[in-house]
Amino acid sequence: xxxxxxxxxxxxLGEESIITLTDNSTGSDGSVTQRRVxxxxxxxxxxxxxxxxxEYIVWAYADTSIDINVLPYDxxxxxxxxxxxxxxxxxxxxxxxxxxxxxNETFNYGLAQMMxxxxxxxxxxxxxxxxxxxxELIDSGDEAIALASDLYNAQQCYDMATTLRLKSQYTFxxxx
Amino acid sequence: MAVPTPSEMIPIxxxxxxxxxxxxxNGGLNGGGHDVTLPQKIRNIRKNLEWMYNLSxxxxxxxxxxxxxxxxxxPFNAKAQVIINHxxxxxxxxxxxxGGGQYEYTNLVVTFGSESTDINDTAFFTRTVLVDGxxxxxxxxxxxxxxxxxDFTFDAPAGEINYGxxxxxxxxxxxxxxxxxxx
Numbered sequence: 001x002x003x004x005x006x007x008x009x010x011x012x013l014g015e016e017s018i019i020t021l022t023d024n025s026t027g028s029d030g031s032v033t034q035r036r037v038x039x040x041x042x043x044x045x046x047x048x049x050x051x052x053x054x055e056y057i058v059w060a061y062a063d064t065s066i067d068i069n070v071l072p073y074d075x076x077x078x079x080x081x082x083x084x085x086x087x088x089x090x091x092x093x094x095x096x097x098x099x100x101x102x103x104n105e106t107f108n109y110g111l112a113q114m115m116x117x118x119x120x121x122x123x124x125x126x127x128x129x130x131x132x133x134x135x136e137l138i139d140s141g142d143e144a145i146a147l148a149s150d151l152y153n154a155q156q157c158y159d160m161a162t163t164l165r166l167k168s169q170y171t172f173x174x175x176x
Numbered sequence: 177m178a179v180p181t182p183s184e185m186i187p188i189x190x191x192x193x194x195x196x197x198x199x200x201x202n203g204g205l206n207g208g209g210h211d212v213t214l215p216q217k218i219r220n221i222r223k224n225l226e227w228m229y230n231l232s233x234x235x236x237x238x239x240x241x242x243x244x245x246x247x248x249x250x251p252f253n254a255k256a257q258v259i260i261n262h263x264x265x266x267x268x269x270x271x272x273x274x275g276g277g278q279y280e281y282t283n284l285v286v287t288f289g290s291e292s293t294d295i296n297d298t299a300f301f302t303r304t305v306l307v308d309g310x311x312x313x314x315x316x317x318x319x320x321x322x323x324x325x326x327d328f329t330f331d332a333p334a335g336e337i338n339y340g341x342x343x344x345x346x347x348x349x350x351x352x353x354x355x356x357x358x359x
Binding site: 111 | 318326
């Protein structure tokens with residue numbers, strides 16, 4: 001039975017910088033000896049962990065999943081996984097486009113917790129309008145990925161959301 | 177009436193959102209005294225609650241956010257609960273339907289491959305509990321949120337989820353919050 005290459009990407013609550021890839025391939029091919037992962041950003045460059053000298057990340061073929069600690073903030077990524085033989089020839093490959101939004105989603109949920117603890121916050125026009133904007137930007141980025149695999153515009157949405165998060169002392173009065 | 181749990185609160189908020197939108201629209205100038213941004217507020221906090229609930233159903237912060245959302249849904253939360261209990265919808269006061277039409281909120285957790293009908297590397301699965309279910313709008317596949325109709329479709333009479341171009345694999349954990357038909 002030939003290999004049907006496939007993988008899934010996910011994130012875990014509380015581990016915002018980590019992307020977990022799981023190999024869901026079915027079948028088998030004895031020629032496959034190695035696997036590589038390319039994480040292409042919206043600007044066309046490749047994202048790799050510190051200390052990696054190649055544009056790809058080696059994913060040991062014996063491992064069903066890999067945790068890649070690589071995200072400094074939310075990103076839209078095109079993920080390419082290649083299954084190769086001993087001669088470095090690509091036998092199979094699979095490409096997925098994903099939005100990784102754990103930083104901003106977790107922050108957005110934290111804002112809801114703040115509101116639960118201090119209900120009058122909803123009457124703070126700046127707080128509330130910025131919370132709405134944050135939610136819309138995350139959703140818009142997700143839609144750009146889901147509907148059009150549009151890395152460029154998704155990243156712009158995520159970046160604007162990230163700016164709201166990083167400037168929270170101004171946007172959400174978080175130092176008051 | 178007891179304060180709903182987070183899983184019960186999600187459909188209450190979904191229904192309160194449209195009840196408040198209709199009340200504002202029918203209220204004329206200034207929304208009949210209702211906060212005209214209430215549907216937006218309910219939706220925003222409900223999405224936060226759903227996000228955390230799908231990732232971590234036992235997270236300790238859920239109750240606090242859920243109770244806040246419940247207060248935000250006032251005065252529509254009570255009617256929303258009645259609508260869910262009787263699943264009649266529509267205008268007017270919901271009535272008991274002795275011929276059936278009773279639903280309850282359920283958070284279905286499926287481990288793909290646990291039923292003999294699950295075929296590895298296919299785009300669909302069926303569960304009896306999903307038959308004639310309502311409000312199947314989102315599902316979580318291994319922690320990733322998928323929405324209908326962009327990511328999947330639902331055939332209510334057959335209780336079938338179809339993942340479109342994607343496939344399910346043995347061991348996938350699928351979570352679906354929805355209204356299960358109980359009679």
